[in-house]
Amino acid sequence: MTTLRLDRINKFYGTLHILKDIDLDIAQGEFISLLGPSGCGKTTTLRCIAGFEAVSGGSIAFGGRDMTRAMPEQRDLGMVFQSYALFPHMTVAENLSFGLEVRKIAPADRERRIAQTLEMVRLTGYEKRFPRELSGGQQQRVALARALVIEPAVLLLDEPLANLDASLRDDMRFFIRDLQQRVGITTIYVTHDQGEALVMSDRIVVMNRGVVEQCGSPREIYERPQSLMVADFIGQSNTLTGRVTGREGELYVIATEDGPLRTHGAPGLAGEVRVMVRPENIGTAPGDNTLRGRVVKTTYLGASCLLNIETAAGSRFTTHAPADSPLAPGSEVTMGFAAHKAWAFAA
Amino acid sequence: MTEAVPLAPPRRLPVWWMILPAVVLLGGFLILPYASIVVMSFREASTSAVYGDGFTIGHYTEVITDPFVWGIVWRTVRTAAIVTLVTLLLGYPVAYHLARTRSRWASLLYICVISPLLVGLVVRTFAWLIILSNSGMANSALKAAGLIDRPILFLNTPLGVTIALIHVFLPFVILPLLGNLQAINPEVAMAGRSLGASRMRTFFKVTLPLSMPGIQAGAILVFVLSMSAYVTPAMLGGTKGRTMAVLVVQYLVDNFRWPAGAALAIFMAVLTVSIIVLYLRLTARAMRRLP
Amino acid sequence: MTGARKTLWDHVFTLLVALIYIFLIAPILLVVLLSFSGGEFLALPMEGVSLRWFEALFSNSRFYEAAVHSFRLALVSALVNGVIGTLAAIYVIRFAPAHLTNPLRVLMSAPLMVPEILTAIALLFFFFEVGVGNRWSMAIQIGHILVTFPYVFLNVASALFNFDRSQEEAARSLGANGWLTFRRVTLPAIKPGVITGCLFAFVISFDIFNISLLLKSVGKNTLPLELFDYLRYNFDPTAAAVATVSIALTFVAVLIVDATVGLRSLRF
Numbered sequence: 001m002t003t004l005r006l007d008r009i010n011k012f013y014g015t016l017h018i019l020k021d022i023d024l025d026i027a028q029g030e031f032i033s034l035l036g037p038s039g040c041g042k043t044t045t046l047r048c049i050a051g052f053e054a055v056s057g058g059s060i061a062f063g064g065r066d067m068t069r070a071m072p073e074q075r076d077l078g079m080v081f082q083s084y085a086l087f088p089h090m091t092v093a094e095n096l097s098f099g100l101e102v103r104k105i106a107p108a109d110r111e112r113r114i115a116q117t118l119e120m121v122r123l124t125g126y127e128k129r130f131p132r133e134l135s136g137g138q139q140q141r142v143a144l145a146r147a148l149v150i151e152p153a154v155l156l157l158d159e160p161l162a163n164l165d166a167s168l169r170d171d172m173r174f175f176i177r178d179l180q181q182r183v184g185i186t187t188i189y190v191t192h193d194q195g196e197a198l199v200m201s202d203r204i205v206v207m208n209r210g211v212v213e214q215c216g217s218p219r220e221i222y223e224r225p226q227s228l229m230v231a232d233f234i235g236q237s238n239t240l241t242g243r244v245t246g247r248e249g250e251l252y253v254i255a256t257e258d259g260p261l262r263t264h265g266a267p268g269l270a271g272e273v274r275v276m277v278r279p280e281n282i283g284t285a286p287g288d289n290t291l292r293g294r295v296v297k298t299t300y301l302g303a304s305c306l307l308n309i310e311t312a313a314g315s316r317f318t319t320h321a322p323a324d325s326p327l328a329p330g331s332e333v334t335m336g337f338a339a340h341k342a343w344a345f346a347a
Numbered sequence: 348m349t350e351a352v353p354l355a356p357p358r359r360l361p362v363w364w365m366i367l368p369a370v371v372l373l374g375g376f377l378i379l380p381y382a383s384i385v386v387m388s389f390r391e392a393s394t395s396a397v398y399g400d401g402f403t404i405g406h407y408t409e410v411i412t413d414p415f416v417w418g419i420v421w422r423t424v425r426t427a428a429i430v431t432l433v434t435l436l437l438g439y440p441v442a443y444h445l446a447r448t449r450s451r452w453a454s455l456l457y458i459c460v461i462s463p464l465l466v467g468l469v470v471r472t473f474a475w476l477i478i479l480s481n482s483g484m485a486n487s488a489l490k491a492a493g494l495i496d497r498p499i500l501f502l503n504t505p506l507g508v509t510i511a512l513i514h515v516f517l518p519f520v521i522l523p524l525l526g527n528l529q530a531i532n533p534e535v536a537m538a539g540r541s542l543g544a545s546r547m548r549t550f551f552k553v554t555l556p557l558s559m560p561g562i563q564a565g566a567i568l569v570f571v572l573s574m575s576a577y578v579t580p581a582m583l584g585g586t587k588g589r590t591m592a593v594l595v596v597q598y599l600v601d602n603f604r605w606p607a608g609a610a611l612a613i614f615m616a617v618l619t620v621s622i623i624v625l626y627l628r629l630t631a632r633a634m635r636r637l638p
Numbered sequence: 639m640t641g642a643r644k645t646l647w648d649h650v651f652t653l654l655v656a657l658i659y660i661f662l663i664a665p666i667l668l669v670v671l672l673s674f675s676g677g678e679f680l681a682l683p684m685e686g687v688s689l690r691w692f693e694a695l696f697s698n699s700r701f702y703e704a705a706v707h708s709f710r711l712a713l714v715s716a717l718v719n720g721v722i723g724t725l726a727a728i729y730v731i732r733f734a735p736a737h738l739t740n741p742l743r744v745l746m747s748a749p750l751m752v753p754e755i756l757t758a759i760a761l762l763f764f765f766f767e768v769g770v771g772n773r774w775s776m777a778i779q780i781g782h783i784l785v786t787f788p789y790v791f792l793n794v795a796s797a798l799f800n801f802d803r804s805q806e807e808a809a810r811s812l813g814a815n816g817w818l819t820f821r822r823v824t825l826p827a828i829k830p831g832v833i834t835g836c837l838f839a840f841v842i843s844f845d846i847f848n849i850s851l852l853l854k855s856v857g858k859n860t861l862p863l864e865l866f867d868y869l870r871y872n873f874d875p876t877a878a879a880v881a882t883v884s885i886a887l888t889f890v891a892v893l894i895v896d897a898t899v900g901l902r903s904l905r906f
Contacts, residue, residue, distance in 0.1 A: 050807070050811055051810075052807050052810075071810070071815070071816075072807065072810035072811050073810045073811070073812075073813045073814055073815050075811075076813075077811050078811065078812075079807070079808065079811040081804040081807065081808060082804075083802055083804050085802060085804035085805045085807065085808040086805075086808075087805055087808075087809075087822075087823055087826075088805075088827070089826040089827065098809065098812055098814070098822065099812030099813055099814075102812060102813040102814045102818065103813055146808070146812070147811070147812075150812060150813065156811070362729060362733045363729070363733075365725040365726065365728060365729035365733070366725070366726050366729040366730065366734070366742070368721075368722040368725065368726070369722050369723070369725070369726035369746060369787070369791070370745075372722065372780075372783065372784060372787060373745055373746065373748060373749070373784070373787070376761065376764070376780055376781075376784050377748060377749060377752075377757065377760075377784060379764060380757070380760035380761045380763065380764035381752075381756075381757075381760045383760060383763045383764045383767050384756075384759060384760045384763055386767075387763045387767075437658050437661070440651065440654055440655050440658065441655055441658050441659065441662075444651075444652075444655045454896075456659060458892070459659045459662050459663045460659075460662060461892075462662075462663065462666060462888075462889075462892070463662055463663075463665075463666065465841050465845075465888045465889075465891075465892060466666055466845070466881075466884075466885050466888060467844070467845030467847070467862050467881075467884060467888075468845060468847055468862070469845075469847060469862040469865050469866050469881075470666075470669060470862075470865070470881040470884060470885065471665060471666065473669060473865070473869060473877060473878075473881055474665035474666060474668055474669045474881075475665060476869070476873075477668065477669070477672065477680045477878075478665060478668065484668075514661065514662070514665060517658075517661075517662060518662070546647075571753060572753070574753070575753030575754070575755050575756060577755045577847070577848050577851075578847050578848070578866070582866070582869065592753075592755045595755070595759065596755070596851070596852075599759065599762070599852070600851075600852075605763070608759070609759070609763065612755075612756055612759050615756075616753070616756055619753075
């Protein structure tokens with residue numbers, strides 16, 4: 001069942017077209033990430049959903065009710081802000097209580113729900129602390145608890161991990177995802193960190209310059225990008241340009257400067273295409289597709305070794321090799337990758 | 348299947364009433380009165396009322412051609428310039444120290460800086476009256492140190508007025524500088540040092556130029572305040588230390604020459620503004636480098 | 639000026655700064671000290687310690703009346719500005735059309751930018767021009783409100799300006815409407831600015847001289863005027879006692895600010 005529907009959302013700032021025909025259906029309990037580089041419109045989309053920005057065109061519906069012009073407080077949302085936006089003059093418990101008081105929840109009920117929620121975010125015992133007396137990670141969890149305690153229909157998160165240090169950020173990814181699944185709340189998560197989006201989401205919406213580039217499961221986005229932007233933005237990729245010359249069953253045959261390649265790809269491809277292979281899918285033995293090249297540079301990564309390889313036609317590839325690989329710059333190398341690990345999409 | 352929720356109330360409530368009392372206060376009791384000084388300065392003098400009916404520029408020509416007035420103008424400008432310069436020289440180290448200190452006494456030192464501001468002008472000037480009198484502490488100390496035989500005349504001279512004004516206005520130069528220096532990233536100065544510049548060089552090439560806005564703000568504030576100071580020169584200056592503000596009040600209160608007093612007051616304001624504009628022109632080059 | 643080690647220059651600098659701090663505070667301490675003098679003169683060393691000059695002060699009805707007058711002027715100035723200055727700041731920072739923001743900010747801080755003596759003269763002429771002269775006892779009160787207005791405006795405006803507005807959005811997303819958000823989130827956040835501004839307005843009004851000198855009603859002196867007049871003919875520790883009392887009052891206000899919102903939040 002659809003909880004939230006965005007229908008052809010457009011947003012202008014003066015003459016700047018910030019959002020262009022954004023369509024999005026979000027199902028009950030789904031975790032959706034809005035992912036993209038800064039300025040792509042992901043935060044604006046979130047603020048439109050929250051009601052802090054008025055849309056210039058299109059409609060927003062919550063559970064079938066049109067909420068396009070509703071005030072933020074009428075939308076039944078929980079939101080976690082990048083700066084957390086905790087009320088500095090209220091204790092942790094008072095911060096959580098705020099939304100409940102507004103909803104005229106009876107005091108006994110309030111206390112029970114506050115205690116429950118604090119336990120959920122593992123902050124029991126911190127009720128009387130003020131935000132300034134908490135660490136960044138704890139503040140972050142209070143912000144999360146404050147948004148969850150009102151049991152909103154939708155939880156909105158605006159880059160909530162951006163201000164945490166790296167190790168804490170990794171923990172919080174799993175913490176938030178785990179919490180979301182336990183509570184079963186529909187969640188929209190804005191981030192520019194593709195790692196976060198891949199780990200946490202049911203579906204990822206990749207945005208660029210105000211349009212949705214692609215929307216799909218993390219696996220779809222990673223393995224079957226629909227555009228060069230998506231292929232480049234999520235993970236590392238090797239891309240070649242080529243031309244579809246035929247089919248072999250499920251597979252396309254694509255002519256490139258480095259010879260014919262067999263790949264799978266988006267249905268109905270013809271003419272100019274791009275072929276993408278992830279570095280981890282390229283081996284140093286012949287495969288369905290075999291290319292020869294010369295190692296240009298090796299970079300030690302600890303667990304493995306990154307090879308930069310140039311083919312005779314001048315195409316550049318990166319691939320991984322074992323950390324103790326004997327390949328040195330200048331050595332000739334054979335690369336192979338499976339047809340079902342290569343993906344073609346319209347150029 | 349979509350049904351409409353009640354629409355939001357219009358976002359722009361009529362809120363201009365919030366500014367109304369303030370606009371009435373400032374428009375009615377600041378802008379209009381300033382306009383009325385200008386009007387007053389062009390009125391004929393009168394013996395039966397505070398001003399006559401006619402229009403005249405006579406008060407201005409009288410003020411501008413009076414050598415007695417010019418003597419006081421010169422003394423006022425000179426005093427204000429000295430006070431501005433000395434407060435900058437004394438205020439800068441204090442602001443610098445306060446901006447960088449991690450001492451636990453910092454709060455107390457901050458109180459030292461702002462308390463003169465909070466203690467009334469009359470009280471502060473009274474303190475200097477005690478210190479600077481012929482048998483006062485300044486003269487006793489100097490005599491005890493063997494520096495003088497006869498007391499220096501501080502009171503009823505421009506010297507005493509200058510000393511007291513420096514004390515009175517010093518906080519006004521420290522506070523803008525403090526705000527400015529605190530805003531400068533200390534790593535910028537460290538970068539200067541790491542590039543091999545000496546401490547002195549780093550200070551003069553990096554910190555000082557970056558603090559120009561604070562210097563400007565403090566200098567202008569103190570100059571304006573000194574040019575228009577009344578209480579201190581009135582209490583300490585006597586006739587020899589009289590400044591323009593004292594003269595204006597004499598015109599108004601003692602001699603009841605309102606139109607002439609108005610002309611003198613406007614002359615004082617125009618002169619102050621002109622000197623500041625000139626100063627800004629001269630320092631424009633130094634300011635242009637700033638971000 | 640910290641380096642790896644202290645140099646001679648560090649010590650010279652510290653000494654210099656210490657001397658300037660002493661220069662700032664010593665005259666004020668001197669006045670307070672002399673008010674407890676047992677002798678007849680305002681001179682050091684003091685001839686013993688006594689409270690006789692405070693007794694002399696409290697038996698002087700002119701000083702008492704002046705103090706009451708000053709206190710009332712300051713209180714009214716603080717309260718009136720607390721309301722209209724806060725409203726004005728909210729309007730200018732939040733609601734004013736963009737092209738009006740800067741002109742309004744300049745106008746609102748104008749009483750601070752123009753010399754007080756000039757404002758006093760202007761008001762004097764203006765009240766005569768409109769025919770109320772200085773018979774109107776409100777004239778001096780209006781002058782005090784006018785001159786202290788920017789202190790409230792600037793303090794509240796800066797509190798609003800530094801306030802993280804996502805807190806308001808958080809409150810709205812939690813279901814609070816605009817007014818509730820203002821009352822529960824915005825107002826508490828700017829309260830320190832309002833308190834500081836009002837206390838400042840009070841302290842400054844208590845010390846105002848020029849406005850009072852030119853706008854006072856006949857026979858009704860404020861405390862600074864009374865002290866000024868007293869010093870024309872007298873030079874004894876009673877004046878120091880008056881000063882001490884007014885300094886004490888000021889410091890009570892400063893301590894309130896420090897205890898409630900912290901001194902460094904002050905804006906001048």
